Amino acid sequence: MNELAQETSPYLLQHANNPVNWKAWNTNSLSEAKEKNQLVIISIGYSACHWCHVMEHESFEDEAVAQTMNAHFINIKVDREEHQNVDAVYMKAVQIMTGHGGWPLNIIALPDGRPVYGGTYFRKEEWINVLEQLQELYKTNPEKMIEYAEKLHKGIAAISIIKKQKTNTVLEQKALEPLILKWKKSFDLEFGGMARAPKFMMPNNYQFLLRYGFQTNDSELLDFVNLTLTKMAYGGLFDTIDGGFSRYSVDMKWHIPHFEKMLYDNGQLVSLYADAYKLTKNPLFKEVIEKTLSFISRELTDESNGFYCALDADSLNEKQHLEEGAFYVWQKATLQELLKEDFELFSEVFNINDFGFWEHGNYVLIQNKSLEEIAVLNKITISELESKKKAWETILFLEREKRSKPRLDDKCLTSWNGIMLKGFVDAFKALKDKSYLTIALNNADFIIKNLWSSDGNLLHNYKNGKSSINGYLEDYCFVIDGFIGLYEVTFDEKWLHNANQLTDYCLEHFFDENSGFFTFSSNLDEALIAEHYETEDNVIPASNSVMANNLLLLSIYFHNSYYEKVALQMLQNIIPKIDYPSAYSNWLLTFLNFGEQNKELAICGEDALKFSSLSNEKYLPHIILAGSETESNLPFLKNRFKNDETLFYVCQNKTCDVPKNNFEEVSNELKFSH
Structure with a gap:
């Protein structure tokens, strides 16, 4: 049966x-x-x-x-x-x-x-x-x-099998130059992304390229990332009506997606667009963040503050048959009826023409020009066109809500919740919308209450009050990453202590001394036919690469030299193997965190949170942030608090400068002088 x-x-x-x-x-x-x-x-x-x-x-x-x-x-x-x-x-x-x-x-x-x-x-x-x-x-x-x-x-x-390298590779940033030159040859300079189809977003690729371009003042890289994020935001990969990204596009121009919307993609993309917004202040990037988080809150959030996995690609069409993309596509006659005298201008914005046509009389909305260009061509103000676009999207949203929605995968996975938690934290840093922090904190409480057992282990899945699978390494690494993110915006040290406790559990139940890496499954689980070590970054970063970065950050906060040693060994095991950097981009981000440009900033005093907010809204990927509004026993902050004064400590290579009390002076010191 x-x-x-x-x-x-x-x-x-x-x-x-x-x-x-x-x-x-x-x-x-x-x-x-x-x-x-x-x-x-x-x-x-x-x-x-x-x-x-x-x-x-x-x-x-x-x-x-x-x-x-x-x-x-x-x-x-x-x-x-x-x-x-x-x-x-x-x-x-x-x-x-x-x-x-x-x-x-x-x-x-x-x-x-x-x-x-x-x-x-x-x-x-x-x-x-x-x-x-x-x-x-x-x-x-x-x-x-x-x-x-x-x-x-x-x-x-x-x-x-992964063998531990006996090399002590010197982590010099110039070692990345040939890898970047090789990578640039595969860039699509018309639509962004890689010059092939299908096109996956690969957010960690662009997180790295954005940071590397910023730290090396490589305008070619920065322009390429900006182009990629703009073209992705133009649709149809991005759902401009309801927010959220589909999993990938089947063509070169990010137009026709494989229509399912996955939580892990959207969590990572919010973090990416938040970083890009900090650097560029591009209002399109802000719009993407706000629409995506609105979609997550409305469609993929459980009443207990967990995040659901996905919306299906398939939904019922007018004939009540399951059809891929049925919920998202538009017929020209329908649009004409809904938009009336605005249809021609709408068509110019969203390409109800050969560029936006898909199949069977269906169009998938996609921009290929900026609103500024279209406003000039049509002799209207940009504010008028923006207002019209919002009104059109509201009309289409209400019409689309009458359709049968795609099927919902309403289980909650711990790892993907950690990714989305980090997305809300990063959006809060960039946009300062306090509702984003509230959602992140509520989700963290959901994880602690429902997915962290009294035995110390995380559970992998949750639905209807039930969790049945012991957690994998990816559950730990992304929750730890999310908790560290919460510390950066709240300075509540419980998040660091939680992250530290989960890290120690991983070292006990996942770490393999012989390879120098963490296994994907706990040593408490039934053994499979072969051990699995996740080391290549894909649409989700490899759990080992995320753990390496977590270990580095926690080694600084807690002055834990063993954490640093393990992270460095993991990186030294990987770096000699890198041939094509797109499969190791999250490792390369950790590489940069070990680099000579990385610094730490400690903010201690009653205004610590105010100044941390000012720091978090800037694009400073080379800065590790800590702070406290009161006396702290965190090793990195110990004996740094003084009453009635807010002090700023800039540290590098385990050495801190004399504390300063002028934030502007410190901010200038943290910037790159290219």
Whole structure:
């Protein structure tokens, strides 16, 4: 029988009525495979995955397919967002077997979980044929299958092993110059981003490029990041009506997205646009931040202050059939009816023409000119056009709300909540909207109350008051990062002590002395067929790269030389391996934090928070901030407080200058003199 109705994952529940006898990933399911000596189908996807839905409809809802699967296999459905460790290991297997990966990810494995065959999307007849052939082979010649599984298992284990480097690489910024020169060759100088399609946003790439361009006074890099963020904000990747970014665009101009909206993308992009706004004061970037956070608050926030995972790409169209993008697209006649005499001007702004056309008479709104340019061309003031644009968006928002909304993945993941928490903190720094800080603090309390157990470990998932999965390294690293961010804007040291406690837990249960890295899963968890170390930055930064930076920051706050030593060793392990920097951009941000331009600023006195706010609104990525309005026992701040005076301490390389009491003087000292 199908057992998925007992689960909380929206993705698993989507499959609860399939005729396939699905089981969830757990020790009982794997034990049953061994007891019955049956091959295992491990089918991995997530709720917002379009092709996962297609394969479900074509195959897993089909009686003939179900008959084949149920007769000979133990069938396990996995939500990759809940079990990223399982997904990572089997993704490696499929990449070895086929040279590529993706979702849905479908694995056929021996009863002990070692894979023998795999791929992504299979058509119905192909899927049946594969299963029948593998079952026949296992019945007639199991030795051949076991031999192949052993070879593949060795391959998976080999690419999972990380050896500690014995080098003491000197972290000099000039070492980055050849990497940046190489990177620049792949820039798309017309639409921003990389010169290829599909286009993923990769926020940590642009966080690094923005900072590196700023610190080296590289106007070419700064212009490129500004171009990229502007073109992304023009749509249709960005939903100008309701806020929020889709996961990626299928074309070069950021126009037609894969329409699902993921929490992790939006959290990181808010942080990126907040940094860019600090530097440029570009009102478009402010608009993106405000619209995105409004979307998160309205559509992806749980009543207990947790953040939901995603909105699906698919929604019901007028014929009540699920269709990708149905919620977001517009027909020309509809727009003409809604906008009346403003339609022509609207069309110029949002390209209801060949540039904005998608397919089947549908348009996806996209700008390709600034409002300033359009205002001049139409002989109206910029304020008038901005006012019209807001009014149009309100009209379309209200009309769109009448449509069937995309399906919601309403589970909360700890790691993604940490990312979004940091997004709200960074938006508060840039825009000083106190509601953003309130939301961040409420979310932090949600994490502590619901996802941090009395045994000291974090839990990975939450839904309907239930958490069932022990936390992964990414849960710890992003929550720690978020807590450090909260300290920077509140100077409430409990956030640093919480971050410190979680870090020590990671060192005890995730750190591998032999490799010098943290494993993705805790040593308290059931071992998988291979260990997984997450070291390459992707659409989400690698958990090890985030942990390295956390360790560095906490080593400064707590004067903890061991933290610093571990972080430095991790960086020295990685730097010699970097060939293409886009896969290591978050490591490179940590590299810069070890650089000669990095400094610390301690603000101590009754006006500490006032001056921290003035510091936080500036783009000072090379400054680590600390402070206190009262006497503090934090090692970095100890004995630095004086009554009736606010003092500023600028420190570098474990040495602090004589304290000053003039903020303007200190601000000038912290700026770069290019």
